Amino acid sequence: MIPLALMMTSLGTAVGADAPASTAAAAQAPSIPNEEYTLDNGLQVILAPDDSTPIVFVQVWYKVGSADEKPGLTGFAHLFEHLMFQGSEHTGPEYFTPLQKIGGEVNGSTSFDRTEYHEQVPSQYLPLALFMESDRMGWFLPALDQSKLDNQRQVVLNERRQNYENPPYGSAMLDLYAAAWPEGHPYHHMPIGSAADIEHADLASVQGFFKTWYLPNNASLVISGSFDEKQAKALVEKYFGAIPKGTDPQHATAQAAAIPQNKVIREYQDVPERKFWAAWISPKLYAPGDADLDLLSMVLAGGKDSRLYQVLVKDKQIAKDISARQFSMGLGSLYILSGTAAKGHTTDEVLEEADQVIGHLLSDQPPTDEEIQAAKSSYEVGFYQGLTTVTGKGMQLSSYNAMAGTPDYMAKDLARYQQATTDDVVSWGQKVLRQPRVLLHIWPLADKPADAPADAPQDEENK
Amino acid sequence: MRLPTLIALLALTGCPKTTPPQAAAQPAPAEAARTMPGPLATPAFKMPTTETRTLSNGLKVVVATNHEVPLFDLRLVLDVGDWTDPKGKDGLTEVTFDMLNEGAGDLTAEQLSRKLKLLGSNLYTGANVDSAYVGASGLVKNMGPTLDLWTTVLTQPTFPADEWTVLQKRDIANVKVQKEEPNSIARQTAYRILYGDSYRGRYPTEASYQAISPKDMTMFYHRWVGPENAVLFVGGDVTADQIVPLLDKRIGSWDPDVTEAKPQADLKMSEGGTLYFVDKPGAAQSVLRVMLPVGTRQDADFFPLLMANEALGGEFTSRINMNLREDKGYTYGARCFLGNWDGPGVWGCVTSVQTKVTVPALEQLKKEITDALSTRPIEPRELTYFQSMEVNAFPANYETTGQILDEQATIWRYGLPTDWAEQYLPHVQAVTVDEANQALKDRIDPSKLVWVVVGDKKTVYDGLKTLGLKVVQLDRDGNVVQGG
Numbered sequence A: 001m002i003p004l005a006l007m008m009t010s011l012g013t014a015v016g017a018d019a020p021a022s023t024a025a026a027a028q029a030p031s032i033p034n035e036e037y038t039l040d041n042g043l044q045v046i047l048a049p050d051d052s053t054p055i056v057f058v059q060v061w062y063k064v065g066s067a068d069e070k071p072g073l074t075g076f077a078h079l080f081e082h083l084m085f086q087g088s089e090h091t092g093p094e095y096f097t098p099l100q101k102i103g104g105e106v107n108g109s110t111s112f113d114r115t116e117y118h119e120q121v122p123s124q125y126l127p128l129a130l131f132m133e134s135d136r137m138g139w140f141l142p143a144l145d146q147s148k149l150d151n152q153r154q155v156v157l158n159e160r161r162q163n164y165e166n167p168p169y170g171s172a173m174l175d176l177y178a179a180a181w182p183e184g185h186p187y188h189h190m191p192i193g194s195a196a197d198i199e200h201a202d203l204a205s206v207q208g209f210f211k212t213w214y215l216p217n218n219a220s221l222v223i224s225g226s227f228d229e230k231q232a233k234a235l236v237e238k239y240f241g242a243i244p245k246g247t248d249p250q251h252a253t254a255q256a257a258a259i260p261q262n263k264v265i266r267e268y269q270d271v272p273e274r275k276f277w278a279a280w281i282s283p284k285l286y287a288p289g290d291a292d293l294d295l296l297s298m299v300l301a302g303g304k305d306s307r308l309y310q311v312l313v314k315d316k317q318i319a320k321d322i323s324a325r326q327f328s329m330g331l332g333s334l335y336i337l338s339g340t341a342a343k344g345h346t347t348d349e350v351l352e353e354a355d356q357v358i359g360h361l362l363s364d365q366p367p368t369d370e371e372i373q374a375a376k377s378s379y380e381v382g383f384y385q386g387l388t389t390v391t392g393k394g395m396q397l398s399s400y401n402a403m404a405g406t407p408d409y410m411a412k413d414l415a416r417y418q419q420a421t422t423d424d425v426v427s428w429g430q431k432v433l434r435q436p437r438v439l440l441h442i443w444p445l446a447d448k449p450a451d452a453p454a455d456a457p458q459d460e461e462n463k
Numbered sequence B: 001m002r003l004p005t006l007i008a009l010l011a012l013t014g015c016p017k018t019t020p021p022q023a024a025a026q027p028a029p030a031e032a033a034r035t036m037p038g039p040l041a042t043p044a045f046k047m048p049t050t051e052t053r054t055l056s057n058g059l060k061v062v063v064a065t066n067h068e069v070p071l072f073d074l075r076l077v078l079d080v081g082d083w084t085d086p087k088g089k090d091g092l093t094e095v096t097f098d099m100l101n102e103g104a105g106d107l108t109a110e111q112l113s114r115k116l117k118l119l120g121s122n123l124y125t126g127a128n129v130d131s132a133y134v135g136a137s138g139l140v141k142n143m144g145p146t147l148d149l150w151t152t153v154l155t156q157p158t159f160p161a162d163e164w165t166v167l168q169k170r171d172i173a174n175v176k177v178q179k180e181e182p183n184s185i186a187r188q189t190a191y192r193i194l195y196g197d198s199y200r201g202r203y204p205t206e207a208s209y210q211a212i213s214p215k216d217m218t219m220f221y222h223r224w225v226g227p228e229n230a231v232l233f234v235g236g237d238v239t240a241d242q243i244v245p246l247l248d249k250r251i252g253s254w255d256p257d258v259t260e261a262k263p264q265a266d267l268k269m270s271e272g273g274t275l276y277f278v279d280k281p282g283a284a285q286s287v288l289r290v291m292l293p294v295g296t297r298q299d300a301d302f303f304p305l306l307m308a309n310e311a312l313g314g315e316f317t318s319r320i321n322m323n324l325r326e327d328k329g330y331t332y333g334a335r336c337f338l339g340n341w342d343g344p345g346v347w348g349c350v351t352s353v354q355t356k357v358t359v360p361a362l363e364q365l366k367k368e369i370t371d372a373l374s375t376r377p378i379e380p381r382e383l384t385y386f387q388s389m390e391v392n393a394f395p396a397n398y399e400t401t402g403q404i405l406d407e408q409a410t411i412w413r414y415g416l417p418t419d420w421a422e423q424y425l426p427h428v429q430a431v432t433v434d435e436a437n438q439a440l441k442d443r444i445d446p447s448k449l450v451w452v453v454v455g456d457k458k459t460v461y462d463g464l465k466t467l468g469l470k471v472v473q474l475d476r477d478g479n480v481v482q483g484g
Helices: A004-011 A076-083 A096-101 A123-138 A146-165 A172-180 A195-200 A203-213 A229-240 A290-301 A307-315 A347-361 A369-385 A390-404 A410-418 A422-433 B003-013 B092-102 B109-119 B140-155 B161-178 B182-195 B206-211 B214-224 B240-251 B302-314 B319-327 B355-373 B380-398 B401-413 B420-430 B433-443 B457-467
Strands: A035-038 A044-049 A055-062 A105-110 A115-122 A219-225 A263-269 A275-282 A319-327 A333-341 A438-444 A458-461 B051-054 B060-065 B071-078 B122-127 B132-139 B230-236 B274-279 B285-293 B331-339 B346-354 B450-455 B470-474
Touching: A044 A229, A044 A390, A055 A123, A055 A390, A076 A105, A076 A115, A076 A146, A076 A203, A096 A105, A096 A123, A096 B380, A115 A123, A115 A390, A115 B380, A123 A219, A123 A229, A146 A195, A146 A203, A146 B285, A146 B319, A146 B331, A146 B346, A172 A263, A172 A275, A172 A333, A172 A438, A219 A229, A219 A390, A275 A347, A275 A422, A290 A307, A290 A319, A290 A333, A290 A347, A290 A369, A290 A410, A290 A422, A307 A319, A307 A347, A307 B109, A307 B161, A319 A347, A319 B161, A333 A347, A347 A422, A347 A438, A369 A410, A369 A422, A369 B071, A369 B109, A369 B132, A390 A410, B051 B240, B060 B240, B060 B401, B071 B140, B071 B401, B092 B109, B092 B122, B092 B132, B092 B140, B092 B161, B092 B214, B109 B122, B109 B140, B122 B140, B132 B140, B140 B240, B161 B182, B161 B206, B161 B214, B182 B274, B182 B285, B182 B346, B182 B450, B230 B240, B230 B401, B274 B457, B285 B355, B302 B319, B302 B331, B302 B346, B302 B355, B302 B380, B302 B420, B302 B433, B319 B331, B319 B346, B319 B355, B346 B355, B355 B433, B355 B450, B355 B457, B380 B401, B380 B420, B380 B433, B401 B420, B450 B457, B457 B470
Parallel strands: A044 A219, A263 A438, B060 B230, B274 B450, B274 B470
Antiparallel strands: A035 A044, A055 A115, A055 A219, A105 A115, A263 A458, A275 A333, A275 A438, A319 A333, B051 B060, B071 B132, B071 B230, B122 B132, B285 B346, B285 B450, B331 B346
């Protein structure tokens, strides 16, 4: 725990006097009590009862993401996720129809490392939610046909246009990830994939993908909320128990990647402002350094008292905004510094100044105790905020289970932040931010120099 | 990861894949398990209760206690909003509330930010179309010092000029940003057309931000912000008995004079039947938006219209999304909405579609609306479906403190009956299919619809003229493009 006394002393405020004593059960330390077991077919089950509202959250988490995609099939894991909402053998043609009728909140998502499906339903509809999820785990293929694939291919292409092609700067992350991770690395492409690959996805590939990855022994099921544990266990066995176990799939692996040398990409697009993104490869989720870099981000750019905000936005007014963040993933992460130049300034000026601030922070002007304490307190409260909904609890349990290897990781997760020292934060900053980086500048078309190539992004090596 | 170990152990105890099928004589559990199950017994649901108190200065405090997590959340909600912007200074209300965090008492923005981070607390302030808020949240153990900071920000804002310089630049830059973002262009265009020069049709401009000074903010604050104009909503791991003395000690004597009476909104009905086009060269998609003004939440046909909207376009499984997305594949999603504020609200639909299907998508959207009013009225099964959705989804609306405070604020801010929440489901369930269809007919006159398309002119403009609508090209500020 953070020593409370120290925290308050640094503020110079006595607090105990008029803070009401908390009566919350979770007042001591944030945690998500749960029971975990495994079915004979390998499906891992995690039950987390919480009777505060008569609703229940069901999530199935498949250990397959865009990192597992084969060349030429980028975007496939996500396209597949869409197809899983087109009904399975016993559900009728639309997954949403029976669940929305009973007030269910239904969705799914695909990331680099996993694909998850969830529904929040009134407690009395737990059997329906389990039936629906189990049917698509075990009986998906008989209901799949070409017309569903054709339709969802179009829907996904529209999702790509809506989120990556039409909005200003929509392509930035696609380009940044492609430049930061080497060709062939599982994170070289984003989960949305390439439009051409999505166009070419065929039925045989969809079937093969399902058979390879959508197995009870490659999935976990979380139930959180108001339910009877004994009843839930019987229902889980009833609906999921008969799904056969498959051959354990071979997950994507990656050698520790490095950006060999600084790389600068300059793009000119139909955008209103000059923005930049700088990316470094950093420690993977829950690895040593991951939490330290979160704390570093808070000192650098977390709020108006942060170092970069004070110098770049407030004092020099060369940046309109500035952000620093660790984007944690299972096989390796990116640490991304990004910002917008103030009117009349360039992103090069912003970067140069940001580099100065970061350089000082990592050498002669290390974070003060107060800065580190403030960063820790900001993270601590987030742990409690995640406990206010059954959806938040369920998602966290699935994530801990898959990515940290146990659903009971919250105390350790919090301790990563609480135990970090100033030296840890500085030394991880040095280790990561002194490596080569990828820089992406996106400027308005009007800034385009006359001698810039017409189409291809200008790609210059430096240093 | 420990999963591989577990699977290896299970492989020794038997692999279901090789288990022979169930013997025919036994009941077939696998088959029974493949029939869509009904519900279990419906658990009791008790709506969270609130307690109302009054501070020494007359400020009403509504408390919703929830001991689940050791957090608190409180927000003073004020009866001001975009409608309190003076003409020529559009944006004044919002920037005044944005600036509260930028300096108060003897604290600078930097000091405030640092103190809040040390507490793990959040202080949030802002304004929107017709309300404003000054809120604080955090861990109950740090509630005292957080309330101190919240009180300072609420009662002693300093509106420092140097911080306004920074924010002003950001706000001016964002005016330009919004003119590049297709959804934002479509939204602003539609509201501008519908509401003309009234507050809902006006947006801040570079000139209006330039015209605003810290002195305007100070004057605005003194004119509008006081206990008469506000209610304080408190929730979380704290009771009324605990919080009221803490509040009375801090703001019980806060009582500035607030004299302004609320002006009548001068809302203008637009001439409909026109399609307004805004060019976004090279756009990968066209943003389609259709809107018209409707009534208020207090109208007798509010619930029938609410249910009709759900059947037509409010949800994933509504007609319009099922057609445009799940049947045609034109879009990632299409939804219709009822926007209700003070006074008349709007009904509308929004979607983004691939550029080359702009015209067919508009045709389908138009067809769904006109069919619902003529050949394919809302059917009883559709109404029953969405009534079931509302009834079943209801308890989930009361899971978090934030949801409860939002609902309480809405009830106060829009003058809804105090038993609004209790009566919500009875009202929903009482709607008949005839009432739903009548509400559609009364409120949605297809000839009055305002259509907005933001997309690539070169590809889509000529096709728009085939829709039987008058087509007018506008620039991003709402001016007619001659010869467009």
